[in-house]
Amino acid sequence: MENHKSTNALKAVILVLSILLLGSLFYIYKLSTDTRELQTQVTSTKTEKNTILKDLQDLKATYDAAIAEKTEISDELIEEREKVVGLMAQLEKSKGDAAAMAKYKKQLVELQAKMKNLMQEVEVLKKENTKLTTNLDSTKVVLADAKNYNQVLVGQNEELSKTVEKGSKLTVLNLKTATFKLRSSGKQIETDKASRVDFLRVSFTIAENSIAKSGDKTYYVQIIDSKNNVLGEKTTADFNGQSLTYSFTASVKYENKTLQVIHDLPGKSFEKGTYFVNLYDKTELVSKSSFTLR
Known part of the structure; x- marks a missing residue:
């Protein structure tokens, strides 16, 4: 009878230990899985941060080139470029969580849309300036021709005056x-x-x-x-x-x-x-x- 009780007690202990072992294994597996998911999430977030930062740098370079054109909207271009520079500074300081990346990505899309509209306006202004420059050059050519013609006339008049003066002298x-x-x-x-x-x-x-x-x-x-x-x-x-x-x-x-x-x-x-x-x-x-x- 006592042997039978001892056997049942041993079986109970073994069962408890088995349950604890299975629980430990499940916890270790879950912990490992969560760690891998976290690492994957961190890596993905870091990659997205670098991508957004690269896009912002490209935006800034585009604005720099457009500002160098010195068009009538240069002030507005400078203002938008400062927004890009400010967002780049915020992004570099960010810890890079998913929520923050979503916010920065949304702001990037808005800045890109604004940049696209401004670049179209810059192109229109450049074409108008080119046309004005061409017209101005044509006007300068006409004025230069007129000036040269006037100089020729003045020279001819001076020569004629000298000839008349010389001819009018008494001998x-x-x-x-x-x-x-x-x-x-x-x-x-x-x-x-x-x-x-x-x-x-x-x-x-x-x-x-x-x-x-x-x-x-x-x-x-x-x-x-x-x-x-x-x-x-x-x-x-x-x-x-x-x-x-x-x-x-x-x-x-x-x-x-x-x-x-x-x-x-x-x-x-x-x-x-x-x-x-x-x-x-x-x-x-x-x-x-x-x-x-x-």
């Missing part, structure tokens, strides 16, 4: 000087002997010029003897800071036709040697000659 010809002795009878005898000369006669011709300005004209005659003395009046005139000492002036009324000018310069004790005669139109030397007395 002086045949500047000559003759020396005379005046007898008591009034007869004039030409001589080249210094001691006998009583006056000099300077003559020159103003050529005909139909485009020259007609009216009163004054020439300044300068006669210099062999000792470098100016004969005659020895008057000095000033022309805009330039001075000229002359022997006499020859004033005529020019009417665009050939005009002979003659002027006498009396004197005493003329020196022997070579004399130089210079004819000036103010300070411009227009003709010169020389003669010699013995």
Whole structure:
């Protein structure tokens, strides 16, 4: 009887131990399964975090390129880029749970949609700017052509003015000087002997010029003897800071036709040697000659 009780007790212990063993095995299996699921979930969440972060980096790069275009919506592009940068900072600090990833993914989709709309607007603005630039370049070409044409006209006008000015200048010809002795009878005898000369006669011709300005004209005659003395009046005139000492002036009324000018310069004790005669139109030397007395 006691043996039978001992056997039943042993069977009960074995049954309890078996149940505990099965329970332990089931717990270990469940724990192992939960651990693998957790590891899988963590790995999946980390991968999703990296994917979202990569998409955000691509968004930022797109905005950087668009902002560099400097369009009319650059301020709005900068504002959206800052949102992307802010979300990237939040994501990097996140522990990466599934709920957070779902929230970040939703925000990413919204930012991508906004970016798509803005990029379409940027493309439209770029096309308009290209068109405006093309029109501006065409306008610049037209203006440049007009400017060049005007410069050509100005150059032609300047050349024409110079030609007219040059052509309108009077030409002086045949500047000559003759020396005379005046007898008591009034007869004039030409001589080249210094001691006998009583006056000099300077003559020159103003050529005909139909485009020259007609009216009163004054020439300044300068006669210099062999000792470098100016004969005659020895008057000095000033022309805009330039001075000229002359022997006499020859004033005529020019009417665009050939005009002979003659002027006498009396004197005493003329020196022997070579004399130089210079004819000036103010300070411009227009003709010169020389003669010699013995």
